[in-house]
Amino acid sequence: MTTLPWLRVDGARIVDEHGAVVTLHGVGLGGWMNMENFITGFPGTEQRMRAALRSTLGDEAYDSFFTEFLRGFFAEPDAAHLASLGLNSVRIPVNYRHFEDDDHPFELKDSGFAELDRVIDVLAAHGLWSIIDLHALPGYQNHGWHCDNPTHVASFWTHRQFQDRAVRLWEAIADRYRDRPEVAGYNPVNEPADASNQRIGPFYQRLERAIRAVDPRHILFLDGNRYATDFTAFAEPLPNAVYAAHDYALPGIAEGATYPGVTRGEHFDRSVVEQTFLRRTEYMRRTRTPIWIGEFGPVYPTGVPLQRWRLELLNDQLEIYREHGAGWSLWTYKDIGLQGMVFTRGDSPYLTRIADVLDVKRRLGVDSWGGSDAGVRSILDPIDELFDREFPDFDPYPWGRGKFVATLVRHILLAEPLVERFARAFAGAGPDEAAALAASFRFENCVERTELSDVLRSHLATP
Numbered sequence: 001m002t003t004l005p006w007l008r009v010d011g012a013r014i015v016d017e018h019g020a021v022v023t024l025h026g027v028g029l030g031g032w033m034n035m036e037n038f039i040t041g042f043p044g045t046e047q048r049m050r051a052a053l054r055s056t057l058g059d060e061a062y063d064s065f066f067t068e069f070l071r072g073f074f075a076e077p078d079a080a081h082l083a084s085l086g087l088n089s090v091r092i093p094v095n096y097r098h099f100e101d102d103d104h105p106f107e108l109k110d111s112g113f114a115e116l117d118r119v120i121d122v123l124a125a126h127g128l129w130s131i132i133d134l135h136a137l138p139g140y141q142n143h144g145w146h147c148d149n150p151t152h153v154a155s156f157w158t159h160r161q162f163q164d165r166a167v168r169l170w171e172a173i174a175d176r177y178r179d180r181p182e183v184a185g186y187n188p189v190n191e192p193a194d195a196s197n198q199r200i201g202p203f204y205q206r207l208e209r210a211i212r213a214v215d216p217r218h219i220l221f222l223d224g225n226r227y228a229t230d231f232t233a234f235a236e237p238l239p240n241a242v243y244a245a246h247d248y249a250l251p252g253i254a255e256g257a258t259y260p261g262v263t264r265g266e267h268f269d270r271s272v273v274e275q276t277f278l279r280r281t282e283y284m285r286r287t288r289t290p291i292w293i294g295e296f297g298p299v300y301p302t303g304v305p306l307q308r309w310r311l312e313l314l315n316d317q318l319e320i321y322r323e324h325g326a327g328w329s330l331w332t333y334k335d336i337g338l339q340g341m342v343f344t345r346g347d348s349p350y351l352t353r354i355a356d357v358l359d360v361k362r363r364l365g366v367d368s369w370g371g372s373d374a375g376v377r378s379i380l381d382p383i384d385e386l387f388d389r390e391f392p393d394f395d396p397y398p399w400g401r402g403k404f405v406a407t408l409v410r411h412i413l414l415a416e417p418l419v420e421r422f423a424r425a426f427a428g429a430g431p432d433e434a435a436a437l438a439a440s441f442r443f444e445n446c447v448e449r450t451e452l453s454d455v456l457r458s459h460l461a462t463p
Contacts, residue, residue: 004124004127004129004181005018006181006217007022007129007181007185007219008217008240009219009239009240009242011288011289012284012288012289012290012291013290013325014327024089024131024184024292024327024328025088025089025327025460026087026088026089026090026128026131026327026329027082027329027330027331027332027341028090028091028093028133028294028330028331028332028333029074029091029119029332029333030135030331030332031073031334032073032074032092032334033092033094033095033098033112033115034046034094034095034135034146034148035049036145036369037145037366037367037369037415038335038338038339038367038368038369039332039335039336039338039340041350041354041358041361042354042419043357043361043366043367043416043419043422044145044150044366044411044412044415044419045145045148045150046095046097046136046148047150048150048416048419049422049423052423053065053423056423056424056427057426057434061430061431061434062434063431064431064434064438065426065429065434065437067435068435068438069441072439072441072442073334073442074119074122074333075122075443076125077443077444078122078333078334078342079123079125079126079128080126081342081443082126082128083126083127083128085453085456085457085460086457086461087456089129089130089131089329090123090129090131090329090333091131091133091294092116092119092130092132092133093133093134093136094112094132094133094135094136095135095148096136096137096138096165096166096169097136097148098111098112099169100165100169105138105161105165106164106168108169108172120177120180120183124182129182129183129184130183130184131183131185131186132177132185132186132187133190133221133294134166134169134187134190135147136148136149136190137156137162137166138156138161138162138165139162140153141154141157141189141190142154142191142193142227143398144407145368145411146190146369147191150412150416151412152404152407152408154193154194154195157192157194157195157196157199157203163203163206166188166189167206167210170188170210171210171213171214173186174186174211174214174215175214175215177215177218178214178215178217178218183218184218184219185219185220185242186218186219186220186221187221187223188204188211188220189222189223190223190228190294191223191227191228191246192223192224192225192227192228193225193226193227194233195398197225197230197233198233200225200233201234201235204222204234204238205238208220208238208241217240218240219241219242220238220241220242221241221242221244221292221294222238222241222243223245223246223294224243224245224280224283226398227246227398228245228294228295231243231245231282231283231284234283237287237289241289242292243283243287244293244294245280245281245291245293245294246280246293246294246295246296247280247293247295247296248295248297249268249273249296249298249317250264250266251298251313252297252298252299252310252313252314253299253369253370255372258309259309259312259313260309261309270316270320273313273316273317274320277293277321277324277326278324281326290327291325291326291327292326293321293326293327294329295330295331296328296330296331297317297332297339298313298339299338299339299370300337300338300449300452301338301370302337302338311452311455314455315459318455318456318459319459322459334441334446336351336358338369341448341449341452341453341456342443342446342447342448342449343446343449344441344446344447345445345446345447348445349436349439349440350437350438351440353425353437354422354425356425357422357425360418361418362375364376364414364418365406366410366411366414366415367411368406368407368410368411373406373410376409376410376414379409380405380406380409383405383409387401387405
């Protein structure tokens with residue numbers, strides 16, 4: 001196994017134990033220990049999808065599917081591929097459900113740790129640091145599907161027990177990895193959304209004390225509020241901490257965008273992208289702490305030829321980060337075709353099995369990430385007219401009325417019944433076939449997005 005040095009914060013930089021500056025260049029392992037609907041094709045949230053699949057498949061085939069999925073989604077060939085591009089780190093999103101059951105709070109399960117151990121070991125063998133990212137917390141730290149939230153309420157911030165459970169889990173994680181330098185650090189809360197902006201600061205302080213009592217050495221990567229874009233809740237930075245921003249450029253994720261060009265009525269070019277980055281990282285530059293972009297990257301809509309301007313946008317962001325000494329973690333490594341560096345083949349057994357469900361998802365705009373509301377405007381237009389008439393000033397946290405209505409109508413009301421249809425697509429699959437379906441995500445069964453690899457390889461080869 002490659003021996004990786006310890007990392008720590010030294011002023012505005014991350015350095016290793018010998019004092020050499022280390023800039024983290026990595027990728028997020030979305031969809032693995034925290035499944036997301038656009039990444040693996042199901043509607044709604046992971047917990048609802050899992051319950052529906054268990055009901056359809058039965059326990060044996062269900063276990064067979066997810067055992068193969070966890071083992072095959074990321075393995076030695078995946079780590080070798082990432083290392084070949086010149087990357088040096090992987091941010092590993094995990095769902096608390098792998099470590100604790102809601103009906104047995106505070107009782108931790110070893111099975112989740114064993115799987116996490118495996119991938120950390122595989123990455124280290126290829127010279128890649130791991131960053132452990134708690135992507136889904138008990139009670140849901142934000143409003144989105146990506147923290148496995150079946151509602152539109154971030155209850156984590158108003159229920160002390162949820163916070164207590166998160167602290168207990170992080171104490172256990174810190175205890176397990178306290179002597180592992182191949183773990184670059186801990187990302188305790190992905191994309192928090194504390195509407196009051198008053199609870200996140202004290203919670204981070206409490207969490208830092210709890211972790212440091214067990215593990216005084218690892219870096220903490222602390223996301224800003226409002227989905228890692230707002231740092232106004234923080235005063236003095238905590239020691240040995242990196243404050244992490246997420247920096248999705250609007251043209252790369254919005255429907256009908258171009259670059260350079262106009263997106264949603266605003267002109268975007270490299271200078272605007274840089275200004276957005278500078279605004280989102282003002283706290284880090286003011287406090288002289290390291291800049292690390294925990295998530296960013298455009299999507300590549302399926303069913304249409306790759307638009308070269310998306311790669312130009314990505315290249316501009318990478319150049320901006322290099323000019324400002326920022327580390328980064330691109331989102332995301334593997335999926336079914338929207339954003340991944342590698343993706344499952346269109347004729348794979350898995351995608352063939354769920355093809356009809358994917359068609360409905362696209363038509364109804366059920367997915368938030370990469371979805372379009374064009375097919376459901378007949379539902380949304382009357383709602384918008386009603387709000388214009390009755391509640392013209394309604395502007396809910398965090399993203400306003402439009403996102404609020406989309407969450408309730410597209411991502412919950414229409415997504416939940418579609419979960420059952422997704423599960424029925426697996427009807428009749430026994431344990432062997434269920435495992436074969438999950439094997440569609442193995443590296444050897446995927447397609448590399450070579451144009452994206454070329455951009456990363458070229459950038460990382462440039463001094």
